[in-house]
Amino acid sequence: MMAHDAQTRQARSWLPHPLMTVLLILIWILLQNSFSLGNLLLGVVLGVLFPLMTASFWPDRPHIRNYGKAVVYFLVVIGDIVTANIQVARLILFARVSSLQPRWLCVPLALTRPEAITLLAGTVTMTPGTVSCDLSADGRHLLVHCLDEPDPEAAVRRIKMRYEARLMEIFE
Amino acid sequence: MSILAEAIVSALIIIGAVFLLVGSWGMIRMPELMTRLHAPTKATTLGVGGTLLASIAYFLAAEGVFSIHELLISMFLFLSAPITAHFLAKAYMHSRLKAGELPRPDGKGWSTYDKPAGVESGEAPPRDTL
Numbered sequence: 395m396m397a398h399d400a401q402t403r404q405a406r407s408w409l410p411h412p413l414m415t416v417l418l419i420l421i422w423i424l425l426q427n428s429f430s431l432g433n434l435l436l437g438v439v440l441g442v443l444f445p446l447m448t449a450s451f452w453p454d455r456p457h458i459r460n461y462g463k464a465v466v467y468f469l470v471v472i473g474d475i476v477t478a479n480i481q482v483a484r485l486i487l488f489a490r491v492s493s494l495q496p497r498w499l500c501v502p503l504a505l506t507r508p509e510a511i512t513l514l515a516g517t518v519t520m521t522p523g524t525v526s527c528d529l530s531a532d533g534r535h536l537l538v539h540c541l542d543e544p545d546p547e548a549a550v551r552r553i554k555m556r557y558e559a560r561l562m563e564i565f566e
Numbered sequence: 567m568s569i570l571a572e573a574i575v576s577a578l579i580i581i582g583a584v585f586l587l588v589g590s591w592g593m594i595r596m597p598e599l600m601t602r603l604h605a606p607t608k609a610t611t612l613g614v615g616g617t618l619l620a621s622i623a624y625f626l627a628a629e630g631v632f633s634i635h636e637l638l639i640s641m642f643l644f645l646s647a648p649i650t651a652h653f654l655a656k657a658y659m660h661s662r663l664k665a666g667e668l669p670r671p672d673g674k675g676w677s678t679y680d681k682p683a684g685v686e687s688g689e690a691p692p693r694d695t696l
Contacts, residue, residue, distance in 0.1 A: 425638065494601065499669070516649075520611065523604065525651050527655035528656060528659060530671040531676065534674075
């Protein structure tokens with residue numbers, strides 16, 4: 395048991411994020427657009443080196459509980475990005491600037507894991523009419539700017555129901 | 567390349583270009599920085615996305631190879647756009663806004679103005695908590 399613990403600790407210090415290592419190797423090979431042993435070796439070196447260099451900024455490993463829900467979330471967000479683009483394009487072209495109602499929202503967060511909050515903030519920026527701007531110092535609230543939102547409470551509810559609830563099921 | 571493939575590629579390029587144009591027009595049209603920020607973060611992702619899809623379709627139809635580079639570009643774009651927007655918004659908060667002009671959260675204030683939990687003085691937190 396002790397030996398096993400020491401072994402995992404050693405593995406952690408060399409490979410702080412194994413998934414990120416695999417992803418980096420994959421991206422490196424895809425970037426080259428051709429597969430060769432040399433590319434693979436260079437990819438492995440980079441894939442080990444970058445997580446080591448950035449390990450102090452990212453001490454914990456994210457724990458994904460449900461990969462199926464993560465895929466569903468990804469597809470929902472892609473769909474929302476398309477509608478967001480059309481919606482914002484319509485506002486830019488046709489709305490009268492003086493009739494826009496830009497608002498600041500304060501979204502209380504139920505999420506606690508930093509990876510989940512990062513994903514939520516990124517999603518909020520990419521989806522209809524909202525940009526995430528800041529996190530409160532204790533990490534419990536997200537500051538969001540809306541381009542045109544007559545009903546702030548409904549916007550907060552939409553963010554919480556559509557995205558935060560799904561992230562809760564994936565991460566926490 | 568068949569006429570159908572050419573039509574699809576052209577349509578994708580035009581859709582992408584229209585969204586890019588609208589995104590740039592939004593930067594001119596919107597009255598202040600925060601509303602201006604919405605145009606490039608959204609309208610342009612579909613613009614670049616459409617152009618990249620056109621590129622994938624072209625290489626698939628003309629040379630019969632599936633090019634994966636475009637998917638990587640759009641992935642990098644989805645990762646970097648929210649972070650850039652976040653930095654711009656924070657810079658704006660530092661230079662033009664005061665904490666009183668924003669909705670105040672319960673508990674600690676916004677991290678642009680307030681110190682994180684457990685830090686009383688203006689010094690950086692000790693290294694081992696990072």
